[in-house]
Amino acid sequence: MKKITVIGAGTMGNGIAHVFAMKGHHVTLMDVDAVALDKGMATIEKNLSRMVSKEKISEDQKKETLDRIKGAMDMEEAVNGADLVVEAATENESLKLDIFRKMDASAGPDCILATNTSSIPITKIAAATSRPEKVIGMHFMNPVPIMKLVEVIRGYATSDDTCNTVMELAESLGKTPVEVNDYPGFVANRILMPMINEAIYALYEGVAGKEEIDTVMKLGMAHPMGPLQLADFIGLDVCLSILRVMHEGFGNPKYAPCPLLVNMVLSGNLGRKSGKGFYIYS
Numbered sequence: 001m002k003k004i005t006v007i008g009a010g011t012m013g014n015g016i017a018h019v020f021a022m023k024g025h026h027v028t029l030m031d032v033d034a035v036a037l038d039k040g041m042a043t044i045e046k047n048l049s050r051m052v053s054k055e056k057i058s059e060d061q062k063k064e065t066l067d068r069i070k071g072a073m074d075m076e077e078a079v080n081g082a083d084l085v086v087e088a089a090t091e092n093e094s095l096k097l098d099i100f101r102k103m104d105a106s107a108g109p110d111c112i113l114a115t116n117t118s119s120i121p122i123t124k125i126a127a128a129t130s131r132p133e134k135v136i137g138m139h140f141m142n143p144v145p146i147m148k149l150v151e152v153i154r155g156y157a158t159s160d161d162t163c164n165t166v167m168e169l170a171e172s173l174g175k176t177p178v179e180v181n182d183y184p185g186f187v188a189n190r191i192l193m194p195m196i197n198e199a200i201y202a203l204y205e206g207v208a209g210k211e212e213i214d215t216v217m218k219l220g221m222a223h224p225m226g227p228l229q230l231a232d233f234i235g236l237d238v239c240l241s242i243l244r245v246m247h248e249g250f251g252n253p254k255y256a257p258c259p260l261l262v263n264m265v266l267s268g269n270l271g272r273k274s275g276k277g278f279y280i281y282s
Helices: 011-021 034-053 059-067 074-081 093-106 122-126 160-172 188-206 210-221 227-234 236-250 257-266
Strands: 005-006 026-032 068-071 084-087 112-115 135-140 149-154 174-183
Touching: 005 011, 005 074, 005 210, 011 026, 011 034, 011 059, 011 135, 026 074, 034 059, 034 068, 059 068, 074 093, 074 149, 084 093, 093 112, 112 160, 122 135, 149 160, 160 174, 160 257, 188 210, 188 227, 188 236, 188 257, 210 227, 227 236, 236 257
Parallel strands: 005 026, 005 084, 026 068, 084 112, 112 135, 149 174
Antiparallel strands: 135 149
C-alpha cells in the first residue's frame, strides 16, 4: 500500500499519520477544521523533533517523514487514489457513519476502509457502505507512535483478504496486531473500561481519594498509571461513550457508567484535554 489517507487530525489521527509516514507511506491527513489540521501537523513535527533530540531518528529522517505528509480539507480530494483510508474522527456513531458513507462514495473500489473506533460496532459501520467486505477496525493505542498494540477487528462481512492485508500492514509499521471479533468494546476496552468505571465508583462512594486509588493500582498491580489518571488521559467523554456503547450492546447493568463520570462530562471536565478531570492540568 503506497497511499494512505487518515480522516481526523486529532490526537489519534496525527499519531496514525506519523507512524505510516515514518515507514515510507505517502499520507494525506484530512480534517474539515483548518485549525485542527494545522495543530495536527504541528504535533507531528513536534513529536518528530523530540525523536531527533533523543537520537532515535536523524534530522534527514524527520524531513523525509514530513515530506510524505500533506494536509487536506476536502474528503473527495483526500480519499481519491488511496489504498487505505483510516477514519480517526471523534467517537460519535452518527458522525462516523456519515464519514464512512462519504469515504465509500469517494474511494476507489479496491480501497480498504478502516476505523480507529474504540467501541462502535464494525458491522454497523460497514453496513453504511457498499463494500462491507472491505471495512475493518484498526484500533491503535494512544500515544500511537509509542504503543505497539493494534486491535484488528473483523466485522460480520469483513473478508479474509482484508483482514490479512491489514494484519500484515500493521506488522510492517512495527506494531503487534491482534485479531479480534466484533463485540462491544472489543477486547481492550471491554476489560479496561469496567476497571476505570469501578475506580470512579470507589471514588464516588468514598472508599478512598483519587491519589490513593491510583497509588494502589500503580504499586499493587504494577500499572504505569492509575485508572483515574488514565481516564483523564483518554478523555472522560470518550470513557463515557464507550461504557454507553457496551451497556447498550450487552444490556448488562455492570457496564452502566458511574453517575460521577456522567456529571463530570456534563460539566465539561473531560480530563487532560479540558484542563481538568479527576486532576487539574496546567
